[in-house]
Amino acid sequence: MSQSNNGVHIQELAPEHFHDQAKAALADPQLRQNFRGAMDYLQDKRKTAFSNPAEEKHIRDLSEAIRQRCLSKLPDLLEQLETNCTNNGIQVHWAQNAEEANAIIAAISQRHNAKSIVKGKSMVSEEIELNHEMAKLGIECLESDMGEYIVQLDGDKPSHIIMPAIHKNKQEVSDTFEKNLDNFTPTLDVDELIQTGRSRLRQKFHDADIGLSGVNFAVAETGTLCLVENEGNGRMCTTVPNVHIAITGIEKVVEFLTDVPPLYSALTRSATGQAITTYFNMISSPRRDGELDGPEEVHLVLLDNGRSQAFRDEEMRKTLQCIRCGACMNHCPVYTRIGGHAYGTVYPGPIGKIISPHMMGLEKTKDLITASSLCGACGEVCPVRIPIPEMLQRLRNEAKNPPKPDMPAMRGQEAAASKAESLAMKGFAFAASHPSIYHMGTWSATKMKALMPSNLGPWTQCRTAPKPASKTLHQLIKARKQGEKS
Amino acid sequence: MSTSRNAILSRLRDANPEAKAMETITYQPWVSNDAQLTRQRFIDGLSASHAEIISTDRDALNNVIKNIVVSKQFSRIALGTAGEFHSDIVKATQSLETPAIETMTFDCDISDLKSALFNDVDAGITHCRAGIADTGTLVLWPDISEPRTLSLVPPCHIALIKRSTIVSNFAELMVTQTWQNNMPTNIVLVSGPSKTADIQQTLAYGAHGPSQLVVILIEDM
Amino acid sequence: MRIYPAKPIKAYFYATCLVDMFDPEAGLDAITLLEQQGIEVIFIEKQTCCGQPAYSSGYDKEAKQVAQSQMDLFTENWPVVVLSGSCGGMMHHHYRRLFKDDENQAHVDAFCDRVFEMTEFLVNVCRVKLNDKGESTSVVMHTSCAARREMNVHVTATQLLTQLDNVEIREQAYESECCGFGGTFAVRHPNISQAMVEDKTRHLSDTQASEFVSADWGCLLNINGALEYQGKPMRGRHLASFLLERTGGK
Numbered sequence: 001m002s003q004s005n006n007g008v009h010i011q012e013l014a015p016e017h018f019h020d021q022a023k024a025a026l027a028d029p030q031l032r033q034n035f036r037g038a039m040d041y042l043q044d045k046r047k048t049a050f051s052n053p054a055e056e057k058h059i060r061d062l063s064e065a066i067r068q069r070c071l072s073k074l075p076d077l078l079e080q081l082e083t084n085c086t087n088n089g090i091q092v093h094w095a096q097n098a099e100e101a102n103a104i105i106a107a108i109s110q111r112h113n114a115k116s117i118v119k120g121k122s123m124v125s126e127e128i129e130l131n132h133e134m135a136k137l138g139i140e141c142l143e144s145d146m147g148e149y150i151v152q153l154d155g156d157k158p159s160h161i162i163m164p165a166i167h168k169n170k171q172e173v174s175d176t177f178e179k180n181l182d183n184f185t186p187t188l189d190v191d192e193l194i195q196t197g198r199s200r201l202r203q204k205f206h207d208a209d210i211g212l213s214g215v216n217f218a219v220a221e222t223g224t225l226c227l228v229e230n231e232g233n234g235r236m237c238t239t240v241p242n243v244h245i246a247i248t249g250i251e252k253v254v255e256f257l258t259d260v261p262p263l264y265s266a267l268t269r270s271a272t273g274q275a276i277t278t279y280f281n282m283i284s285s286p287r288r289d290g291e292l293d294g295p296e297e298v299h300l301v302l303l304d305n306g307r308s309q310a311f312r313d314e315e316m317r318k319t320l321q322c323i324r325c326g327a328c329m330n331h332c333p334v335y336t337r338i339g340g341h342a343y344g345t346v347y348p349g350p351i352g353k354i355i356s357p358h359m360m361g362l363e364k365t366k367d368l369i370t371a372s373s374l375c376g377a378c379g380e381v382c383p384v385r386i387p388i389p390e391m392l393q394r395l396r397n398e399a400k401n402p403p404k405p406d407m408p409a410m411r412g413q414e415a416a417a418s419k420a421e422s423l424a425m426k427g428f429a430f431a432a433s434h435p436s437i438y439h440m441g442t443w444s445a446t447k448m449k450a451l452m453p454s455n456l457g458p459w460t461q462c463r464t465a466p467k468p469a470s471k472t473l474h475q476l477i478k479a480r481k482q483g484e485k486s
Numbered sequence: 487m488s489t490s491r492n493a494i495l496s497r498l499r500d501a502n503p504e505a506k507a508m509e510t511i512t513y514q515p516w517v518s519n520d521a522q523l524t525r526q527r528f529i530d531g532l533s534a535s536h537a538e539i540i541s542t543d544r545d546a547l548n549n550v551i552k553n554i555v556v557s558k559q560f561s562r563i564a565l566g567t568a569g570e571f572h573s574d575i576v577k578a579t580q581s582l583e584t585p586a587i588e589t590m591t592f593d594c595d596i597s598d599l600k601s602a603l604f605n606d607v608d609a610g611i612t613h614c615r616a617g618i619a620d621t622g623t624l625v626l627w628p629d630i631s632e633p634r635t636l637s638l639v640p641p642c643h644i645a646l647i648k649r650s651t652i653v654s655n656f657a658e659l660m661v662t663q664t665w666q667n668n669m670p671t672n673i674v675l676v677s678g679p680s681k682t683a684d685i686q687q688t689l690a691y692g693a694h695g696p697s698q699l700v701v702i703l704i705e706d707m
Numbered sequence: 708m709r710i711y712p713a714k715p716i717k718a719y720f721y722a723t724c725l726v727d728m729f730d731p732e733a734g735l736d737a738i739t740l741l742e743q744q745g746i747e748v749i750f751i752e753k754q755t756c757c758g759q760p761a762y763s764s765g766y767d768k769e770a771k772q773v774a775q776s777q778m779d780l781f782t783e784n785w786p787v788v789v790l791s792g793s794c795g796g797m798m799h800h801h802y803r804r805l806f807k808d809d810e811n812q813a814h815v816d817a818f819c820d821r822v823f824e825m826t827e828f829l830v831n832v833c834r835v836k837l838n839d840k841g842e843s844t845s846v847v848m849h850t851s852c853a854a855r856r857e858m859n860v861h862v863t864a865t866q867l868l869t870q871l872d873n874v875e876i877r878e879q880a881y882e883s884e885c886c887g888f889g890g891t892f893a894v895r896h897p898n899i900s901q902a903m904v905e906d907k908t909r910h911l912s913d914t915q916a917s918e919f920v921s922a923d924w925g926c927l928l929n930i931n932g933a934l935e936y937q938g939k940p941m942r943g944r945h946l947a948s949f950l951l952e953r954t955g956g957k
Contacts, residue, residue, distance in 0.1 A: 023898050041687045058514060065509035072506040075498040088669075094491040146693055147684035163684055170686045194682060194690040201694065206604050222669045232638065232680040232695020239634045239672075240600075250494065257666045261657040262513045272683070276621035278535070279695065280675035288671050293596035293633040304490075308497040317503070333885045337902045371896050373889025373903075374763060375852035390804060396765030416765070425761050429769035433776035435753040442728055458897030462904065463932025466729060473722050473731035477750055 013157070013344040015356060018367040021342040031167060035339050038166045042330040045273025046381065063266040064385040067321040070254050074311065077220040077253045078302065084223025088285035090298045098128035101303050105130065105212075105245055108299055109139050112243055114209035120227070120234035121145040122214030123161050123324065124247045124303055127346045127359065130212070141212075142204050144233035146197050153180040159340025161347060162271050162326040167339050201233070211237030211295070215248035216323070217263060218300070221256045225300065227281040228267065230274075235281055244286075244295040250302050251311075251320035263323060266383035270325040306358035309411060319354050319391055321384040328378035328388060334371060343368060350378035354391040362399045362412025369395045370416075442472050515655040516620040521707065524619040528652050529703070531622015535678025536691055537699040544704055547571060547646075551578035551611070554644060554700055555587055560608035564590045564640055566632035569613040571646050571704075579611075592633050603635060609642035610635075610696075616659055617652035624676045624701065625659065634672055642698040645676070649707045709859075711831040712786065712821075717747045718828070719781050721789040721798070724756040725924035726945070733924070733945035737790050737825055739956055740947055744833040748788075751780045757794040762801060763890050771805050778802070778818050786821050788828045790947065791923045792854020795824035800857045824854060825947065826863040826922055839871040840955040847877045847916035849907070849930065849943070851923035852885050864922050864946060871953050874918075879910040888929035904933045912941055919943040 013021060025031055050056040070077060082092045095101035109117065117134060119125060119141055131141040131152075143152040147164035151157065154176050158164030165173065173193055174186045184196060205211075213234055217226040225246050227234045238244045254260060268274045287294040310319045329335040329349025340348035345356040345368070353372065357365045374389040382388065399416040403409045431438045449468045456465050471479075518524050529539050542550045551574065555563060563579045566572070579589045590599065590607060603610075612632045616625040624645050628634040637643045653659045656675070660666075665673075680695030691697055718741065722734040738748045758773030777798070781787050789795040799822040806815040829835045848868060850861040861883075868876050887893060887903025894900075907930060911919055919941050921927050927943045934941050951957050 019896075019898075022896070026898050026902050038687055055514075058511070062509065062511045062513060065506075065511055069506040069509060072503045074503065075495050076505075078495065078498075094488075094494055096490045096493055100490055144694065145684070146682045150684070163687070165684055166687075168686075170688070173685050190685050190688040190690045191692075193685055194693055198692060198694060198697075202604065205694070206600060221666055224669055230680070231682045231693035233693070235634075235638050235674065236694055239638060240596075250498075257660055257669075258513075258657060261515065261655070261660070264656070265515065275531070276623060276675070276677045278676070278678050278681055282669070282673040282675075283671070284669040285671045290630045291633065291671060292592060292594065292630065293635045294671060302494070304494045304497075308494060308501075311498055311503075312501045314503075317501075333887070333903055334899055337899060370892070371899065373852070373885050373887060373892040373900070375885035375889065376856035377852070377883070377885070380856055393763065393765070393801075393804075396763070397767045398765075400765040401768070421764070422766070425764065425766040425769045429758075429761055429766075429772045432755040432758065432773040435755055438755040442724075445728060458894045459932070460936075461897055462901040462936055463929065464935040466928050466932060468728050469731050471731060473727045473734040474752060476731050476735060478752070 013341055015344040015360065015365045015368055018342065018344060018371065021344055022338045022371070025338040025342040031339050032337065034167055034169055035336050038163070039330050039336045042272065046270060046327060046330065049269035049273040049275065059262060059266050060383055060385055062262050063323075063383050064321065066254065066259050066263060067323070067384045070259065071251065071311070071317055071320055073255065074250070074253065077255055078250060080220040081218055081223060081253050084220065085300055086223075088223045090223060090285060090300050093299060093301045095301055095303045095305075097305050101128045101247065101301055102130060102133040104301055105247070106134065106137055106139075108243065108245060109134065109210060110137070112209055114139055114243070116140045116142060116204070116208050117210045117212050118142045118144055118204050118208035118237050118241065119148070120211070120213040120229070120237040121148060122212065122247060123346065124214055124249055125212060126158065127305065128303070142208070144201050144204065144237060146194065146231060149197055149201065150176055153177070157341065159348065160326060160329065161324055167341070205233075205236040205240050208241045210243045210245060211241040212245045212247065213238050215246050215252055215300075216267070217260050218248060218253045219257050219260065220253050222284060224257070224282050224284045226260060226264075227283070228264065228277050229281070230278040232279060235279055238281060238283060239294055242295055243297045243299070244283075245299045245301065247301040247303060249307055250304055251307050251322070267323050267325050270327040270381065270383040306355075306360070306411070310355065310358045313407065315394060316391070318386050319358070321386050322351055322355070323384060325383055327381040327383065331377040331381050333373075333375060333377065350388045354388060354395065357395055357410070357412065361415070362395070362410060363415040364412070366399050366412070366416040369399060439472070439474055443475065446470055446472055446475075513657055515657055517654040517658065518619070524652060524654060525649060528617055528619040528622055531619070532678060532701055533622075535622060536681075537678050537701050539701045539703055541703045541705055544706060547702070547704060548574040548578040550702055551575060551644070552581070552584060555579060555609070556584065558608070558642070560642070561586055562588045562590060562607050564592060564603060564607045564610040564636055566612060566636060567591060567593050568631035571613060575611055592636055596633065596635060603639045607640040609644050610637055610640040611644040612637045612646070614645050614647040615651065616663075617647050618656050618659060618675070619652050620655040622677055623656070626674045626676060627670050628672055628674070629670065634674075637674070637676070638695055641692070641696055642700065643676070643696040644700045644702065646702045646704060648704045709827075714744070714833050715746065715786055717749055717783070717785045719785055719787040720748045720750050721754060721787050721794065722750070723789065723791045723794045723924065725928065726790050729928065730924060730945055733948050734790060736945070736951040736957070737947035740829065740951055741788065743956065744829070744835055746833070749785065753780050757797045759794065759797045760890060762797065762805070767805060774802050774805055778815065781818065784821070786823050786828065786832065788823050788825055790825050791925070792824050792851045792858050792860055793923055793925055795822060795860075796853035796857030798822045824858050824860045824922070826867055827858065827860045830863040830866050835867070837867065837870040837950065837954050839873045839953050841871075841873055841953045843873045843875075844918055845875040845877050845916040846918040846920055846949070847879050847911055847914045848946070849879075849886060849911065849919070849921040849926055851921070851926050854923055855883060860922070867946070867950060874953065877914040877916045879914050881906065881910055886926045886929050888925045890925065893929060904929055908933045908937060908939065912939055918949065920946045920949045922946040
């Protein structure tokens with residue numbers, strides 16, 4: 001089993017322990033180096049793919065508009081998707097939470113006496129802890145995405161939503177293979193490492209009873225599931241086994257087939273700087289009469305798990321515009337320094353901070369929403385223009401205050417409420433709106449500057465204490481005016 | 487569970503979302519009326535992704551196929567049962583000049599040839615329905631005559647595409663062919679051999695899909 | 708693209724709470740720069756703070772209270788020139804969000820429309836032409852995240868520096884990355900903030916520029932504090948003071 005974060009067991013990582021996890025990550029020079037290198041690479045790739053600012057603006061405006069239109073019709077589109085999928089022969093299931101989703105998948109697996117599920121890449125399957133739940137029933141889930149495969153061998157968890165093994169360098173990958181695979185000769189040659197993965201996994205595609213995938217775009221108009229990938233394991237999982245289960249969050253629906261090309265282009269360029277991925281797979285039905293291959297059964301599992309809470313008002317709904325590109329975390333100065341595991345959530349980085357409260361509740365995630373300087377680097381690159389800093393501001397308000405009038409409480413509403421802080425803020429607001437009191441305070445601070453403590457707790461752990469000027473600007477201007485008068 | 491379905495839908499509807507009208511921004515992907523430019527962009531895109539592209543006129547097609555198979559020392563080729571160039575494919579791989587080449591015709595359920603497809607076949611050869619110049623992309627509509635795994639499982643995929651089927655961009659293709667009226671079981675866009683950069687962001691080819699993609703561009707324009 | 712008004716006769720000046728407390732000279736210098744452009748600068752004594760500390764901590768109601776009190780001070784239809792990108796962003800951008808769908812939303816929007824950060828006001832409203840009277844030197848500038856991403860004024864700040872003929876502008880590595888201040892972020896998540904400011908000080912020092920400037924005192928508090936703690940000689944001052952000095956006004 002893998003150790004991460006200086007000895008904290010990978011399975012014990014939780015958002016409630018964010019401070020300790022972040023601290024440990026910050027002190028790990030290898031982690032810092034791996035992530036800095038990886039983020040620099042991905043930032044550079046994105047920059048090259050968006051070399052024309054006018055075009056970049058255009059496609060982001062369009063992608064935002066498409067996602068907002070589709071979300072505004074979400075319940076109707078979900079029904080339309082269900083109707084068209086069903087007419088095509090795809091069986092549609094609805095799951096309110098992880099428990100229900102796992103039960104659905106377990107039932108399908110047990111009906112087929114399945115012993116193994118081969119998985120394409122699905123963050124939603126991580127969200128419901130599918131592998132763990134299926135293992136309890138004696139069903140083995142095998143990761144086939146190279147990054148996920150490496151991570152699974154190690155008993156580890158992905159640290160990035162697009163490149164799961166981004167926290168490992170090639171030496172560490174070789175070490176992982178050496179530790180877990182028979183007949184493996186250690187190597188730093190990446191081609192050889194990939195060939196190792198290919199050959200070990202090929203038989204799994206051949207043998208698996210069930211293939212499981214995520215969905216990048218679900219097209220309501222035609223009942224079509226679209227999958228984006230470079231490796232080909234997605235195609236393998238959705239074509240070779242006799243049963244294909246696709247699982248997705250409910251927000252991934254688009255209205256028209258023509259919504260797909262711009263979103264697909266925005267996705268690949270934002271994620272890895274590619275104009276297009278090696279494969280784009282569009283599945284509209286199980287095997288039809290006369291066809292010689294492809295699964296005979298295709299299932300679609302639609303998962304809520306807190307997304308309907310984010311849907312509740314127009315501002316919060318923007319959270320659901322996400323197309324899971326990962327650009328936000330690639331540009332985040334916090335993520336770059338602490339890596340993905342430190343968050344303790346399935347989805348790390350900026351997007352993780354704004355959706356995890358809906359999936360897990362604010363009680364568990366309240367330290368994540370403050371772990372941002374609101375620098376806005378994320379919002380600047382989001383292809384669908386989610387205003388992530390504003391989402392964080394909103395969540396901070398919900399974590400400290402009762403819900404807005406006419407709004408139901410959020411899960412974990414007021415979880416970070418503090419009487420002391422609330423009083424201090426009321427005091428601040430009072431003073432700031434009563435100038436004479438405020439200026440009395442600033443005047444005192446200047447007079448007492450010699451008494452300013454040199455130890456200001458966390459501030460002074462790496463900075464000297466700031467020293468107020470001997471006179472405030474207000475005082476200087478006042479004096480200047482009086483001088484002019486006399 | 488219909489109770490879950492209803493619970494989810496009613497939670498969404500409780501938010502009273504106001505349906506937004508169609509956006510007025512129109513998508514502006516790469517487009518060109520210049521045939522030469524279009525052709526070149528298609529070739530450049532695929533080459534950049536490490537696909538091999540061989541241009542040929544119609545008459546030389548079966549020789550080109552034969553040369554590929556022979557030069558790569560392939561001994562077993564999988565093919566479908568029909569298609570515009572099916573006879574050329576058959577001729578190239580089953581001629582007296584190539585006794586060393588065995589062909590496997592995909593004319594039965596996959597369960598009957600799965601192991602052979604996975605372990606013994608060197609290349610699968612298919613037609614393409616169209617091409618996209620913008621991104622250097624092949625558009626495959628697998629069907630009864632050329633099943634899905636034919637272009638996926640063998641370590642090399644040989645793809646035949648007609649120049650006249652290459653359009654500017656993806657949006658244009660789906661609109662002019664009115665895909666929304668008649669989606670097949672599966673459509674695959676292929677833009678190169680399989681790859682990954684999952685290990686220290688270093689690009690490596692041949693992850694799980696074919697590690698070689700050979701595109702035969704039939705110059706019918 | 709923001710549309711700028713013609714140069715006014717009068718303008719309000721918003722010093723910001725940090726300039727008021729920690730670098731009042733920068734406030735005076737900025738006022739001088741504006742007066743040199745023929746603007747009559749009106750300093751409303753009752754101004755206190757834009758409300759950001761409450762806002763970013765999740766206290767919208769208290770932030771609104773402060774915001775309203777500030778907006779009530781600037782009654783005339785004159786521009787409000789703000790000496791910081793983050794307070795500017797608060798007043799130009801976030802006040803809109805705070806008062807969205809409120810009764811007085813139109814009034815708030817009108818106020819926000821006349822809030823300008825100092826450098827964008829000097830460049831795009833005053834169309835300033837700076838005359839560099841100083842000796843040859845090199846400068847590195849740090850732009851606050853709000854100045855960059857909320858107000859897009861890294862462009863105008865750089866333009867002002869470019870106007871100084873004897874000043875060589877050096878760019879630090881990871882120029883657009885956050886310095887780690889983020890207001891309460893620095894005290895709530897001190898270890899992450901420390902990692903960020905240590906990288907920032909290293910990148911700034913590595914340029915070996917003679918001068919370090921910023922148009923934002925939040926960042927300067929953070930970076931200067933770290934530089935001093937590390938015993939590094941480099942120390943930042945406000946861009947307004949640097950500009951006034953270079954043009955012979957100090």
